Amino acid sequence: MALAQAKLDAAEARLAGLDLPKGGWSAAARADALARLRAMGLPGKRDEYWRYTDPSTLTTASPAGAALFDAGDEAPLFDGIDRVKLVFVDGVFDAAQSDDPAAAGVEFLSLAKDIHWAKGLYGVLEARGQTPVERPLAALNTAAASEGVLIHVTGSAAKPVNLIYLHQNETSDAILHHVIKLDAGAEFTLLENGPAAARFNKVLEVEVGDGARFHHIRAQGRDHERRAVTHIFARLGAESLFKSFTLTANGVLTRNEAIIELTGDDAKAHVAGAAVGDGDFHHDDTVFVTHAALRCESRQVFKKVLKNGAVGVFQGKILVKQGAQKTDGYQISQSLLLDEASQFLAKPELEIYADDVKCSHGSTSGAIDETALYYLRSRGVPLRQAQSLLVLAFLAEAIAEIEDEAIAEDIRQRLENWLARHES
Amino acid sequence: MLEIKNLHVKLEEDDKVILKGVNLTVEAGKVHAIMGPNGSGKSTLSYVLSGRDGYEVTDGSASLDGAELLEMEPEERAAAGLFLAFQYPVEIPGVGNMTFLRTAVNAQRKSRGEEEMSAGEFLKVVREKAKSLKIDAEMMKRPVNVGFSGGEKKRNEILQMAMLEPKMCILDETDSGLDVDAMKLVAEGVNALRSEGRGFLVITHYQRLLDHIKPDVVHIMADGRIVKTGGPELALEVENNGYAGILSEVL
Numbered sequence: 001m002a003l004a005q006a007k008l009d010a011a012e013a014r015l016a017g018l019d020l021p022k023g024g025w026s027a028a029a030r031a032d033a034l035a036r037l038r039a040m041g042l043p044g045k046r047d048e049y050w051r052y053t054d055p056s057t058l059t060t061a062s063p064a065g066a067a068l069f070d071a072g073d074e075a076p077l078f079d080g081i082d083r084v085k086l087v088f089v090d091g092v093f094d095a096a097q098s099d100d101p102a103a104a105g106v107e108f109l110s111l112a113k114d115i116h117w118a119k120g121l122y123g124v125l126e127a128r129g130q131t132p133v134e135r136p137l138a139a140l141n142t143a144a145a146s147e148g149v150l151i152h153v154t155g156s157a158a159k160p161v162n163l164i165y166l167h168q169n170e171t172s173d174a175i176l177h178h179v180i181k182l183d184a185g186a187e188f189t190l191l192e193n194g195p196a197a198a199r200f201n202k203v204l205e206v207e208v209g210d211g212a213r214f215h216h217i218r219a220q221g222r223d224h225e226r227r228a229v230t231h232i233f234a235r236l237g238a239e240s241l242f243k244s245f246t247l248t249a250n251g252v253l254t255r256n257e258a259i260i261e262l263t264g265d266d267a268k269a270h271v272a273g274a275a276v277g278d279g280d281f282h283h284d285d286t287v288f289v290t291h292a293a294l295r296c297e298s299r300q301v302f303k304k305v306l307k308n309g310a311v312g313v314f315q316g317k318i319l320v321k322q323g324a325q326k327t328d329g330y331q332i333s334q335s336l337l338l339d340e341a342s343q344f345l346a347k348p349e350l351e352i353y354a355d356d357v358k359c360s361h362g363s364t365s366g367a368i369d370e371t372a373l374y375y376l377r378s379r380g381v382p383l384r385q386a387q388s389l390l391v392l393a394f395l396a397e398a399i400a401e402i403e404d405e406a407i408a409e410d411i412r413q414r415l416e417n418w419l420a421r422h423e424s
Numbered sequence: 425m426l427e428i429k430n431l432h433v434k435l436e437e438d439d440k441v442i443l444k445g446v447n448l449t450v451e452a453g454k455v456h457a458i459m460g461p462n463g464s465g466k467s468t469l470s471y472v473l474s475g476r477d478g479y480e481v482t483d484g485s486a487s488l489d490g491a492e493l494l495e496m497e498p499e500e501r502a503a504a505g506l507f508l509a510f511q512y513p514v515e516i517p518g519v520g521n522m523t524f525l526r527t528a529v530n531a532q533r534k535s536r537g538e539e540e541m542s543a544g545e546f547l548k549v550v551r552e553k554a555k556s557l558k559i560d561a562e563m564m565k566r567p568v569n570v571g572f573s574g575g576e577k578k579r580n581e582i583l584q585m586a587m588l589e590p591k592m593c594i595l596d597e598t599d600s601g602l603d604v605d606a607m608k609l610v611a612e613g614v615n616a617l618r619s620e621g622r623g624f625l626v627i628t629h630y631q632r633l634l635d636h637i638k639p640d641v642v643h644i645m646a647d648g649r650i651v652k653t654g655g656p657e658l659a660l661e662v663e664n665n666g667y668a669g670i671l672s673e674v675l
Binding site: 369370371372374375376377378379380381382383385386389390392393394395396397 | 474475476477497498499501502503507508510513514515516517518519523524527528531532535567584588
C-alpha cells in the first residue's frame, strides 16, 4: 500500500512541476491520459516492468543536467539524404531552422494547431498500450506534451521527414508527442536524430493503414549525461509494413519501448536496435509485439556493444492471440561485452494462444572472437581496426533492417566514428 | 630470408614444451617443405611465426630479412611480408569477403607508407586473381569463409596470398580436406606466385601436395625438432616407408 501511495505521490509531484496544456482539440484525450496517470502513479524500482532499469531519474520533478556533446567536425547525420528537416531545440519547434514541411508531400501540422483528423488518434494507441502492462510515462506524455508533429500521409510521400532534436540547454526537460497516420497504400519514411534535451520523454503513435509502408530510422544523441524515455505505439492494418531501427550511442539512461499490434492479416513488423555504450551507460529496449491477425510476421533484432561497465537490458515479448494462426515471430537479443565489468540483462518472453505458429527467440552474451581477431591481424589489419570490423559485423543483422542503403551507410559511418572515439 | 634459430616454445597455459630447438633457414626463391607425424609441432611453428596468442617463446629467435619477428604484433609481421595460409581458415560472419580483402591490402600498404588502392583498381585486380582460382563474384560478396566448402576456404586463402603479395609464405596443411582437383587448383595458385624474391614453407603430412608444388628442400620434423633434411627424394621416402622408418634411423 505504501508503495502504491508513493507512486501516486510521485505522479502528483511530477505534475505539479508541469504546465499542462489547457483546452484545444486534444483536451479530452489529455484529460483521459491524466486520469490514467493519476490512477497508475509513476513507475518505481519495485515494478516488475522496471526490474532492470531504475526509473527514478525519469520521474523526478526536474531533471539532472546534461553537458552538451561536442561533435567536432563530424558531419551531421542524414546530411546527404534528400529530406525535409523539422528542428526542435530542447523540445521546442524552431520554424526558422526548419524546412517547409509541404515539400515532403504529406499533410503536416504542429501539435499546437487545432485540427480535425488527429482528434480520433491522439493518445488512442497510447491508451490501448496500457494493457496488459502499465506505461505511466507514456500517459504522462500524452497529458503534458505541448509540442510534436502530426503527419497524415495520403500517398507515397515525396521525401522523408527528419525530426532533428537539438540540445542546447544543459537542464532542459522536453516532452514531445507525435502522431503519424498512413492511409491505405501510403508510404513514408521518418528519420529522427539528436539528444533533444537533458531529459527527453517522447511518444510516437503510428497508425499504418492497409497495405501502407512505414520506415523509421532514428539515432539517439550522444550527449553522455542525457536521459530519455521513448515509446512507439503502432497499429498495423492488413498487408502493411512497419520497420523501425534505432541507433543509440551513449546516454546515461535510455529506455525505448515499442508496442506494436498486428491487427490486419499478412502484416509485417520489424523492430531493430543497435546500441553502443562506454562507461556510465544504461540502455533498455522493451518491446511488446501482439499478433492479433492471420499470417503476420514480426522480427525483433537487438544488438548491444558494451564496455567499461555499461549495462544493456532487453525485455521483449511476442504475444500471439487466439486465432492468430500462421504467425511467424522472431526475436533475437545479443550483447558483445568488451570487458568483464559490463553486463547484459535479457528477458525474452513468448505467450502463445494459437496452435499453428512459428516463433523463435534467442539471446546471447559474448566477447569478441579472439580467433577472428587473430585471423584479421595476421592479414595485416591493425588491432583497433580489426576490433571495429568485428563490432560492426556483430551489429550487421540489426543494421540490415534498414532498407535504404544510403541511410544504412550513414548509420554505419556514425558507428565507426563512435568506435574511433572509444578505442581505449 | 626466413631464419629460425634454436626456437623453443611452450604452451602459455601449461608447461607443455612443443618446440625444442628448431633451426631452419628458407632462402628467397626457394620452396621448403616440412613433413612430420601428428603432434610433431609443425602447426605450432606456423602459429608462433605468425604471432598467435597462447604460446611462449622460451629461447631462440626468428627473423625475416633481418627483422626480428617474435617481437612484432601479428599485423606488423604481415606488413613485414609474412603470410600464413591457415589449416582451418576462420569464418567471420558479418564481414564481407571483399571488404575484408580490401581492408587488409590497404592496411598493409598504409603501414608500409604506400598509397591505398582505389576501389576501382582493387576490383580489377581481385577479379583477375579470383578468376584463376575459380572464385566467383558470389563468393566475394559472402561473409569471410561463412558457408564455404573446404576447397573454397583454401582457395580463398590463396587469393588472399596473391593479393597481399608477401615475401614469405607459410602454407599450413593447405592440402587437408581437399580432393585431387581442388588440390591441383590450389597448387597452381601457389606455383603462379613462385618467384625469385619469395620464399615458401609448405607444411604437410603427405607427399601428394609436393607432387604439385615441387620443393627444393624437405625437412622432417619430429618431437619439436627438425631431425632430417634432404632433397625432394626425402618426401618420397616418407611416402614409401612412413615416418617410422626415418625416425628410427635418426633417433
